[in-house]
Amino acid sequence: MARWMWRWGCWYLAGLSVHVNAAVSVGGSIQSTLASFHRPFLEILTPLNGQVVESSEVDIELVVRDYIMPSSFRTYKVCLGIHENTAISSDGASVGVVEFCFDQTSSKQFHVQNLLPGTSYTVRVVLVDKGTVIAVSMRTFRVAAIAIQGHTENVTILTAMQYALSYQNNLDTDSAMRIYESILAEAPGHGHALHLLGLAKYQRGDTMEAIDYIEQALQTNATHEEFHNSLGLCLKDIGRTAEAATHFETAMSLRPSYIEPRFNLASIWQSTGEYDLAIPVFRAMADKVHSQTLALEYAAQFDVFVRLCDIYLASKQQNMALECLNEALVLWPNDPTFLNERGNLYLNAGYLDLAEADYKIAADAGVLISMLNLAITLDASGDTDESINLYSKILAVSEARGLPTGRVLIMRAGVMPRVLPAEGQLVDLARQAMRRRLDSMLAQDNVTVDSRDPILNAYPTGNYLVSHPYNNKQLKRSLAQMLQMYCPALKTAAFIPPPSPSIATDLGAVSSTHLSDVLPELRRRPRIGFVSEFYQTQPISHCMHDLVERLNRSQFELFVFAVSTPQSAKLPALTDGVEHVIGLPEGVGPSADEIRRHDLDVLVYADVGSDKLSFFLSFANLAPIQAAWGLGHPETTGVPAIDYMVTSEYEHLSFHDHYTETPFPLKGMGIYLKEPLTPHISTYANSSPDDVRATLTQAFHLPSEYRFYFVPEPLVNVHPDMDSIVRRILKRDPIGHVFFLTPPKNSKWKHAFTERIKLQPGLPAHRIHLIIDALDDISTFALLRACDVHLANLYTNKFYHTLEASAAGVPTITLPGELWRSRIPLGLLKHINVLDTVATTPAEYVQLAVRAASDRSFRHQVVGKLQKYAPKLYGDDEAVHEWARFLQFAVDKSRRKRKTHANLRALQDNPTHSTNGLAPPTAKDVTL
Structure with missing residues (x-):
């Protein structure tokens, strides 16, 4: 009893801590109570009879219906008692039950505490009037244990x-x-x-x-x-x-202030691409995080910004994404997640210095993905040794953690200097190191493959080898073999799907009839596809448009697959007159699916080496015959699935040894343009030659009279041998100034080139100028039209620089070598028979450059020829005829290939079939 009394010594009446000490004995039995007619005078509402109580406390609520009592009972008292059911005698009587009694009250709620788990209790309430029990209510409950x-x-x-x-x-x-x-x-x-x-x-x-x-x-x-x-x-x-x-x-409807379901609903909208619905929700939450009024735990507040920034990125709102990441970094300074994402944004926009700074902080915090991104950025910036060393460190960390290393090995294998070092032997050493890395990877027996999109993995393409004065056939072939070995999905383009859906964009009148409707052998016209960048400001886009528009539609059904849907306001000018123009979706896999859907007979890649999507697409056999155009990127691809390289009769005699593909030389250059590119490319107000020269004079503080030599190739394509040429030109021409183009967002390239060219002995550095973003209102073509002499690069050249310079009557100085990329200016000049500025030695190159700028008679002679014969470069019907010749050749090859494959399938389906009593040929007997 002492224990029971200790636990139940305190009762709470009507919510107040009031001690009720009165105790009376039960004055009667249950049988002596009066009838309550329809409803009892007294009833315990809670706890319910047999209830299992969750806690050590319980509320007792009762009701006294005195309004139905006889008036003689209105002076009653309420007596309440509770006891453990173990405190019952063998005859069922309560042992030592103490009840607490009190006079009438409007409050009938009581609070009990200190109940024991696993114990059963009985509550009894009685109404007592003048010592007589007039009503009793009892409940039994148990405290769960x-x-x-x-x-x-x-x-x-x-x-x-x-x-x-x-x-x-x-x-x-x-x-x-x-x-x-x-x-x-x-x-x-x-x-x-x-x-x-x-x-x-x-x-x-x-x-x-x-x-x-x-x-x-x-x-x-x-x-x-x-x-x-x-x-x-x-x-x-x-x-x-x-x-x-x-x-x-x-x-949310049950509790409008409940923030979690609002967050989760917005996350659904994010996952389904309904960004317009998700952004306002996360934006409002982000504002509350700033004001510290968001009722979400810390991790969820962090996730609000992760999701908001990610949605901006996914919806191509880069400026909003940058603002979001900057906001997040104010709240979470130096957080590796947000730094890494901002670094990605900077890297994709070309701001390598800013990307490197963010990645470095995150990498120093031990974030492996940031270390990898930093290595990629160092490679892109030209910090070759630092990049390779960091890749090696990442490999060691990955191996220690049991992580796959294939992707890191692939990326390290492709590291190559961007702005080439001053000493040519360093270029040779870099090539040898790349050769060793590739050989080592190809010699592996067991490799961990990676089936993700190679663009997302930032795999190398070997693009920067184009600046070297060597035949890259073996290196490019080994690179392609290594990529296929470690990423075998390249052969089928069946990659792990990207995280967000990709949608093809129909930019033209795409036919609704495809192979599923018409068998190849029943088609009236073979299907030819061209994969190309398709931007208003891209010269290759205009070349493809004009050529495809000119090809005979009655002979071919023509498709142009545009890499990255352009946003130019003048895009219709590129689709007019073209039968099918299809914007490819993001990602190699979705793009490959879109191309396959049209079941082409021949597929031509216009710029397979310079564009990553085209390069990785070309590994999959998306048509029976695939070809690359040697002017879009004048270099072998190394890709086994590319059958032919469409090139020119102006190739060197040894050109067959330069390609992994089978070369198909066209007569002439194979360029069909209706007119010069300048009216289409240069849309700036101040683009006349006089305006351009005036702008340069003011920007670089030039003298009133100077001679303007222009090298339009990117700095990464300029070999150090060109530095010597420039030095010698400036030595011979005291008022000469040489201009180069430098990317506005990469100060490291500019610094590396500036430091390299300063090593030339006796170089007048004040007459070397780098045109950067300060003059972004002047296009490259406007500079070509304004210069006195176009200095063609020694070892690699884009075709449209010489094309536009010639159209403007500007002399092009060139020194052709054996490789096609060094002979393109020669080909164009030979095509119009203006060979006065073609050199055979470096000394002659320097002499011709200075003479074309300063010798009025010679310059007048060259300019006159260009003005007379350069129009032959435009509207060249021979180029159309030559392309048609190649395409028909490729179609014939495609049909034979289809037929052979059909025969093989028939043999596999019916291996016992034979004709004329002869056994059917085996697969070995069939030549593909």
């Missing part, structure tokens, strides 16, 4: 839930689930235990089981907003996003 591992005594459900939540928050879901299951054994319909057990299952990845438990919880209480939010999370996880959204919306 839950065993907790490691604890000697049982605890209540409420205490057990606290333990389970602590385990669950610490990711010990096994311990948490054991407790929830014990609770449900005691109270099978316990909604919160069902809900939290479901969440524990969700944490473990058992989503379907989680859904079952949370749905049971909802059956106990369909108005509980947290149950709806949790069920929405599970449904979202298994792709039932519409149902998930419904539950999130229900949770």
Whole structure:
């Protein structure tokens, strides 16, 4: 009794801490009470009879219906008693029960505490009037007892839930689930235990089981907003996003201030690409994070910015993404996640210095992906040794952590100097090192393959080898073999799907009839495809447009697949007159699927080496015959799936040894343009030659009279041998000034080139100028028209520089070698028979350059010839005829290849079939 009295010494009446000490004995029996007609005078409302109580406390609520009592009973007292059911004698009588009595009160609520887990209790309330019991109500309840591992005594459900939540928050879901299951054994319909057990299952990845438990919880209480939010999370996880959204919306309607379902609903919109719906929600949350009024835990607040910035990036809102990342870095300074993402944004925009700074901070924090991005940036900046050393460090870390290393090996293998070093032997050493890395990778027996999109993986293409004065056939072939070995999905373009959907853009009148409708042998016209960059400001785009428009539609059905859908306002000018123009979606895999859908007979890559998407697409056999155009990127691809290289009769005699493809030389240059590019490319107001020279004079503080030599090739394509040429030109021409183009966003390239050219002895550095973004209102073509002499690069040249210079009557000085990329200016000049400025030695190159600028008679002679014969470069019907000749040749090859493959399939389907009594040929007997 002492224990019982100690635990029940305090009662709470009507919510106040009032001690009720009166105690009376029961003055009668239950049988002596009066009838209450329809309803009893006295009734205990809570607890319910047989109720399992969750905690060590319970509220007792009763009702006294005195309005139906006879008036003689209006002076009653209420007496209430509670006892453990073990305190009952063998004859059923209460042992030492003490009741507390008090006069009439309007409040009939009492609070009991210090109940024992596992104990059953009886509550009895009696109405006593003048010592006579007039009404009795009794209830029996039990306090649940839950065993907790490691604890000697049982605890209540409420205490057990606290333990389970602590385990669950610490990711010990096994311990948490054991407790929830014990609770449900005691109270099978316990909604919160069902809900939290479901969440524990969700944490473990058992989503379907989680859904079952949370749905049971909802059956106990369909108005509980947290149950709806949790069920929405599970449904979202298994792709039932519409149902998930419904539950999130229900949770929000039940409690409008509930932020979690709002966050989760916006996440669904993000995953389904409904960015216009998601952005306002996350933007509002981000504002609340700033004002510290968002009721979300720290990690979720962080995730708000991660998602908002990611949506801006996914929806191509780069400026908004940058603002978002900057905001996040104010809240979380030097956070590696946001620094890495901002570095990605800078890198993709070409701001290598800014990208390097962000990546370095994140890499120093030990973030492996940031170390990898830093190595990529160092490579792009031309810090070759630093990049290779960092790749090697990443390899060591990856091996120590048991991570795959294939991607890192591939990227390290392709590292090559960008702005070439001053000493030619250093270029040779870099090539030898690349050769060794490739050979080492190709010699591996067991490799870890990576089936992700090679563009997303930043795999090398060997593009920068084009600036070297060597035949790159073997290096490019080994690079392609290595890529296929470590990324075999290249052969089929069946990569792991990108995280967001890609959609092809139909830019023209695409026919609705494809191979699925018409068999190849029944087609009236063979299908020819061209893959090309298709921008208003890209010369290759205009070449492709004019050529395709001119080809005979009755002979070929022509498709142009535009790499990266252009945003130029003048795009219709590039689609007019072209039968099919199709904007390719992002990603190699989706682009390959789009091209395959049209079942081409021949596919021509216009600029396969300079464009990454084209390069990686070319590994897959997207048509029976694939070809590359040797003017779009004047270099072998090394890709086994490219059958032919379309080149020119002006190649060197040894040209067959320069390509992994079979060369197909056209008569002439194979260029068809209706007119010069300048009116289409240069849309700036101040682009006349006089305006350009005036702008340069002011920007570089030039004298009133100077001679303007122009090298339009990018700095990374300028070999140090060209530095010597420039020095000697300036030595011979005292008023000569040489201009180069430098990228506006990469100060390292500019610095490396400036430091390199300064090494030329006696170089007048004040007469070397780098045209950067300060003069971005002047196009390259406007500079070509304004210069006195176009200095063709020694070892690699773009065709359109000489083309436009010649059209403007500007002399081009060139020194052709054996490789096609050094002979392109020669080919153009030979095509119009203006060979006065073609040199055979470096000394003659210097002499011709100065003479073309300063010798009025010679200059007048060259300019006159150019003005007379350069128009032959435009509207060249021979180029159209030559392309038609190649395409028909390729179509014939394609048809034979299709027929051979069909025969092989027929043999495989019916191996016992023979004709004329002869055994059928085996696969070895068939030549493809």
